[in-house]
Amino acid sequence: MxxxxxxxxxxxxxxxxxxxxxxxxxxxxxxxxxxxxxxxxxxxxxxxxxxxxxxxxxxxxxxxxxxxxxxxxxxxxxxxxxxxxxxxxxxxxxxxxxxxxxxxxxxxxDPATLDDSKNFSLRMALAKYLTPSLRVGLLERRRADLVARLAEVRAGAHNEQLDSYARSVMEHAAKGVELDLAWIDNLLSTERSNQQTFAREAK
Amino acid sequence: MxxxxxxxxxxxxxxxxxxxxxxxxxxxxxxxxxxxxxxxxxxxxxxxxxxxxxxxxxxxxxxxxxxxxxxxxxxxxxxxxxxxxxxxxxxxxxxxxxxxxxxxxxxxxDPATLDDSKNFSLRMALAKYLTPSLRVGLLERRRADLVARLAEVRAGAHNEQLDSYARSVMEHAAKGVELDLAWIDNLLSTERSNQQTFAREAK
DNA sequence: AAATATAGTATCAGTTCGATATATCGAACG
DNA sequence: CGTTCGATATATCGAACTGATACTATATTT
Structure with a gap:
């Protein structure tokens, strides 16, 4: 890494x-x-x-x-x-x-092992060296990971057995994942509108 | 850890x-x-x-x-x-x-080495085993770390030399730190109101 | 003049990760 | 009916990463 x-x-x-x-x-x-x-x-x-x-x-x-x-x-x-x-x-x-x-x-x-947050941020920070389609692929894979993770932490946050501190941590973790997800969606829409712009120009 | x-x-x-x-x-x-x-x-x-x-x-x-x-x-x-x-x-x-x-x-x-996000979340998830004053101490130290980190990433986000992807990563990092900071402040005010409640009851 | 901060390279022990091997069991499938 | 598949379970290995420490040199503050 x-x-x-x-x-x-x-x-x-x-x-x-x-x-x-x-x-x-x-x-x-x-x-x-x-x-x-x-x-x-x-x-x-x-x-x-x-x-x-x-x-x-x-x-x-x-x-x-x-x-x-x-x-x-x-x-x-x-x-x-x-x-x-x-x-x-x-x-x-x-x-x-x-x-x-x-x-x-x-x-x-390389599409292998990009699961964790640091790894993804690093790749994104260097995304100018990727082709548009590789960028979109990276974003979509990350999105899928985050959706899965969000389900996990949301389930954890609703766990009745947790004390208030542990639950607060889970709720905050959920908010963090939501923030990440919103970011990804924003980046994805930017990528797609750029592709459309390119397609329109090529026409 | x-x-x-x-x-x-x-x-x-x-x-x-x-x-x-x-x-x-x-x-x-x-x-x-x-x-x-x-x-x-x-x-x-x-x-x-x-x-x-x-x-x-x-x-x-x-x-x-x-x-x-x-x-x-x-x-x-x-x-x-x-x-x-x-x-x-x-x-x-x-x-x-x-x-x-x-x-x-x-x-x-132990107040040593609590800088990173995972480490802090872990301690917070287990905070029910801490005394109120240790909890507040932990939160305040974390708060100071986050304020310093926020200045770093904000400075990075305003760096003109960065391409749009790298800047987006820095901006997102800043938002993440802001979210963390809001969480900490929320936890701190909860701790303090609990202490006040306790003080009132003891009176 | 001395302490302190910043810039700089380097290594070590201990911790963590990712991959892999092995095994048991329940359920689904042909 | 056997067999593959996925979840449950323990374990180990090499490589990567961290935090601490050591060392040196210059700049700045006291």
């Missing part, structure tokens, strides 16, 4: 580990704070599989011009300049490879 | 592993489906620490009256009868110990 998130961020531009954490918090809205104990092993894993590659680690003490003329280093330098608030300390900047891009699309399109 | 959930269920009555999963789904509203790869190790762990003990495993083939006269077995029998849809296969029924009850209250009252 983290793999998709990291690859998704790297599709835009290069990142280093620490930055991936903040981006995950600020741009993907899925995790409040991912553990570094997840990020660094994930980066190592992705590098092992050839999905990402590390570009030269820059130290802030090193003068920008002192680094040589290799194209990789130049590129790395560019990405560092693009980063606001330059490197205080040696960073390990990662770049997605061609294989990584392919793997990313494969993972993102 | 699972430890609290399991002990919380066992505070009410004895359970076996499979049943714990369904109860977790239907009564605590926190997990859709917990993995058995979490439940069985957790039960083994709790048994190792002396927080729970296994009572005799019953086979459905054995006649109910054939089991002996030991008090433990009688109690186990009672709990099995209470279970709707008796055992098809040998089960391992677990009971909470005195040490387990103490440990449960300690864990539930």
């Amino acid at each position: 983290l793999d998709i998130a990291i690859l998704g961020l790297l599709m835009d531009r290069d990142h280093h580990g620490y930055e991936i954490r903040t981006q995950l918090r600020d741009r993907l809205g899925v995790w409040a704070n991912v553990s570094f104990g997840s990020i660094y092993p994930a980066l190592a894993r992705l590098e092992r599989f050839g999905c990402v590659e590390a570009v030269v680690a820059e130290s802030s003490r090193v003068s920008p011009l002192s680094t040589g003329s290799l194209s990789g280093e130049r590129a790395s330098l560019r990405s560092l300049r693009a980063t606001p608030g330059l490197g205080r300390r040696g960073r390990k900047v990662y770049r997605i490879t061609e294989k990584g891009r392919e793997e990313f699309v494969t993972l993102l399109s | 699972l430890d609290i959930a399991i002990l919380g269920l066992l505070m009410d009555r004895d359970h076996h592993g499979y049943e714990i999963r369904t109860q977790l789904r239907d009564r605590l509203g926190v997990w859709a489906n917990v993995s058995f790869g979490s439940i069985y190790p957790a039960l083994a762990r709790l048994e190792r620490f002396g927080c729970v003990e296994a009572v005799v495993a019953e086979s459905s083939r054995v006649s109910p009256l054939s089991t002996g006269s030991l008090s433990g077995e009688r109690a186990s029998l009672r709990s099995l009868r209470a279970t709707p849809g008796l055992g098809r296969r040998g089960r391992k029924v677990y009971r909470i110990t005195e040490k387990g009850r103490e440990e449960f209250v300690t864990l539930l009252s």
Whole structure:
């Protein structure tokens, strides 16, 4: 799951580990704070599989011009300049490879295991990389999951044996699922009206 | 986290592993489906620490009256009868110990690490085992976390660089946090009016 | 000058997940 | 009548994720 998130961020531009954490918090809205104990092993894993590659680690003490003329280093330098608030300390900047891009699309399109809320939000946040039909498929599968889950929590909320706290939790869970469902329906109608617009234009 | 959930269920009555999963789904509203790869190790762990003990495993083939006269077995029998849809296969029924009850209250009252949504919902579902002041403390800490998180996701939602999908995820995340916040405030006012009622009665 | 905050990489032990294996029973089906 | 199917039930494995901790360097506050 983290793999998709990291690859998704790297599709835009290069990142280093620490930055991936903040981006995950600020741009993907899925995790409040991912553990570094997840990020660094994930980066190592992705590098092992050839999905990402590390570009030269820059130290802030090193003068920008002192680094040589290799194209990789130049590129790395560019990405560092693009980063606001330059490197205080040696960073390990990662770049997605061609294989990584392919793997990313494969993972993102894979219909398997999307049940939980985080997983779905992540895919949705990266939905611009999906085709319209894959997006609709993703939304419809999520919708079915939510409908089933809503029945579960509603049944739980009506359980007479629950004390007021437990029932309150179930009722709140139901409201959360309802909110999710309304969101999905909204996204689905947007997708469909976009498709119609496209169809009309093509006519 | 699972430890609290399991002990919380066992505070009410004895359970076996499979049943714990369904109860977790239907009564605590926190997990859709917990993995058995979490439940069985957790039960083994709790048994190792002396927080729970296994009572005799019953086979459905054995006649109910054939089991002996030991008090433990009688109690186990009672709990099995209470279970709707008796055992098809040998089960391992677990009971909470005195040490387990103490440990449960300690864990539930512990103010450390309650940041995430699941963790909080779990504690709230078991809040009847907390004192009113601990409940209020729990709610207030959660409230502060949510206010901070809301600022994060709202900032993210206003980020101009995000595409429409990513922004939609952030906006939805904000709505989710707002819903949580409204819930907390509702619970807090209930707690406070209950305290006032109590104070009035005591006068 | 010292404490504190922020940026940064890294690892460890313990927990949780998803997949898989195994077995029993009731019900549906041909 | 046998057989497949779905629910009930226990158990384990590898991989993933978390929270804690350790370490270093710079910036900001006190």
